[in-house]
Amino acid sequence: MGLTRTELFSTEQNQLATLLKALAHPARIAILQRILASNTCICGDLVEELGLAQATISQHLKELKNAGIIQGTIEGVSVCYCINPITWKLIANQMGAFLGAYKQETDCC
Numbered sequence: 001m002g003l004t005r006t007e008l009f010s011t012e013q014n015q016l017a018t019l020l021k022a023l024a025h026p027a028r029i030a031i032l033q034r035i036l037a038s039n040t041c042i043c044g045d046l047v048e049e050l051g052l053a054q055a056t057i058s059q060h061l062k063e064l065k066n067a068g069i070i071q072g073t074i075e076g077v078s079v080c081y082c083i084n085p086i087t088w089k090l091i092a093n094q095m096g097a098f099l100g101a102y103k104q105e106t107d108c109c
Contacts, residue, residue, distance in 0.1 A: 022067030
């Protein structure tokens with residue numbers, strides 16, 4: 001597989017692609033849905049709720065945090081995660097603009 005030529009694309013295109021790549025796994029969607037449903041920080045109870053191994057949950061949390069979609073704090077042995085509101089709003093705005101660009105005014109194909 002070839003390398004992605006990111007310099008050919010705008011900052012917004014590269015940013016949206018990176019965020020969508022981080023979202024593109026059902027376990028990560030489930031984690032985010034759990035955080036959103038709780039409307040608070042999640043501290044270590046995802047393993048029991050999702051039925052995945054701790055290492056798997058940790059890897060998915062790491063990917064989401066690296067993308068800036070979630071933010072976390074470490075207090076002793078406790079790690080808590082919540083939605084990063086700035087990135088969440090960015091995703092909503094960029095996806096809204098991207099999906100809203102389609103205007104089906106004529107029959108095509």
